[in-house]
Amino acid sequence: xxxxxxxxxxxxxxxxxxxxxxxxxxxxxxxxxxxxxxxxxxxxxxxxxxxxxxxxxxxxxxxxxxxxxxxxxxxxxxxxxxxxxxxxxxxxxxxxxxxxxxxxxxxxxxxxxxxxxxxxxxxxxxxxxxxxxxxxxxxxxxxxxxxxxxxxxxxxxxxxxxxxxxxxxxxxxxxxxxxxxxxxxxxxxxxxxxxxxxxxxxxxxxxxxxxxxxxxxxxxxxxxxxxxxxxxxxxxxxxxxxxxxxxxxxxxxxxxxxxxxxxxxxxxxxxxxxxxxxxxxxxxxxxxxxxxxxxxxxxxxxxxxxxxxxxxxxxxxxxxxxxxxxxxxxxxxxxxxxxxxxxxxxxxxxxx
Numbered sequence: 056x057x058x059x060x061x062x063x064x065x066x067x068x069x070x071x072x073x074x075x076x077x078x079x080x081x082x083x084x085x086x087x088x089x090x091x092x093x094x095x096x097x098x099x100x101x102x103x104x105x106x107x108x109x110x111x112x113x114x115x116x117x118x119x120x121x122x123x124x125x126x127x128x129x130x131x132x133x134x135x136x137x138x139x140x141x142x143x144x145x146x147x148x149x150x151x152x153x154x155x156x157x158x159x160x161x162x163x164x165x166x167x168x169x170x171x172x173x174x175x176x177x178x179x180x181x182x183x184x185x186x187x188x189x190x191x192x193x194x195x196x197x198x199x200x201x202x203x204x205x206x207x208x209x210x211x212x213x214x215x216x217x218x219x220x221x222x223x224x225x226x227x228x229x230x231x232x233x234x235x236x237x238x239x240x241x242x243x244x245x246x247x248x249x250x251x252x253x254x255x256x257x258x259x260x261x262x263x264x265x266x267x268x269x270x271x272x273x274x275x276x277x278x279x280x281x282x283x284x285x286x287x288x289x290x291x292x293x294x295x296x297x298x299x300x301x302x303x304x305x306x307x308x309x310x311x312x313x314x315x316x317x318x319x320x321x322x323x324x325x326x327x328x329x330x331x332x333x334x335x336x337x338x339x340x341x342x343x344x345x346x347x348x349x350x351x352x353x354x355x356x357x358x359x360x361x362x363x364x365x366x367x368x369x370x371x372x373x374x375x376x377x378x379x380x381x382x383x384x385x386x387x388x389x390x391x392x393x394x395x396x397x398x399x400x401x402x403x404x405x406x407x
Contacts, residue, residue: 059392063385071158071378072151078370079123079150122149163378164371166364173375176360181379183253184349184356187272188341191279195341196334198280199287204323206288207295208314217289224285228344232278232351239274248274251353275348279341287333294326328395335391339384 111120125147128140157164163173206213226234240250253271298304299314299322307317345358353359357376364372 059389063389067381067385070381071374072155074374074377075151075154076123078374079119119150121145121153124149124151163375166372167369168367168372173371176372177357177375177379180355180357180360183354184342184345184358186268186356187276187348187354188279188338188345191276192283192337192341194276195280195283195287196330196337199284199291199330202284202288203291203295204315204318206292207299207318207322217292220285220289223281224289226282228278228282229347229351231282232274232348235274235278236351253354272354275345275352275354278348279344282344283337283341287330287337290333291326291330294328294330295322298322298326331391331394334394335387336384338387339380342380342383 122145125145127143127145129143154164161174163177165172166176202216206216223231236250237244239245239247249271253268295318299317301322304317304322307321312320342357345356346361347358348354349356349358350362357379360372361376363369364376
């Protein structure tokens, strides 16, 4: 487990470094793309000298005046008849080193747009996203487990449900969310749920706050549940069907056990392994899907923050949000590996 954690941490650092270098290489090198042009609204016309001074001040504040990495390559020069690039060493005075030091201290940089620390923005937005993504992931896993067990018993409605699940799996998340919005939050059809936002929960506490939040977040949660349920159910049901062809199932039937008893007491434990792999991707996938859901339902969460940052080219916020999703994915893989070892004693014996 320690080796897995160290390997995952190293992988996360490498991926985060690549994302940082790519994002900073696309960061604005001048102030024009951040609004520092000569016709700034609400201000007088800036002279070229004032524009240059403002750009230098902005670059210094954002840390863009330093080199990107520890070294850089200059234009090729002729060396003994060969054109080779010249290596320029910058030392620790570079953007990557400053970012790495800040990240190790829990700081993710400053937003280009409003000058607020990225960690503060994520700390405000992430809990709002987890309010509906975590319940959606748990509900999807529980419903998939219950539905797969019922389908594996081969009731008469099994083919119909499987076809409906395949059809539901072919609908993209944004289209599914829009359909729910048009059907269940439309004054011309049904107005069971609000169309956008999280409501005004100020002054509410306890059950009142919980019911108000659940009312506003029901459609976003339902969107994520419906988009993840088919894949989980079909995979688990197929695994159960394979296990039902094994010899130990024939022995269990000879003992007089019903098909549902066999599934719950014998085959489910063996068929759960493919589901563990899918569950490892469930929470990160739900967090990524929150971008679409929060934009459609106008929710002030991390997905909306990520979307706005991408639109405004606010790279520190974009990088911070991607790091959160990356860490969630790696943590999910570690937990899935631990669940494998708990569910299968043979893996524990192979490592002892």
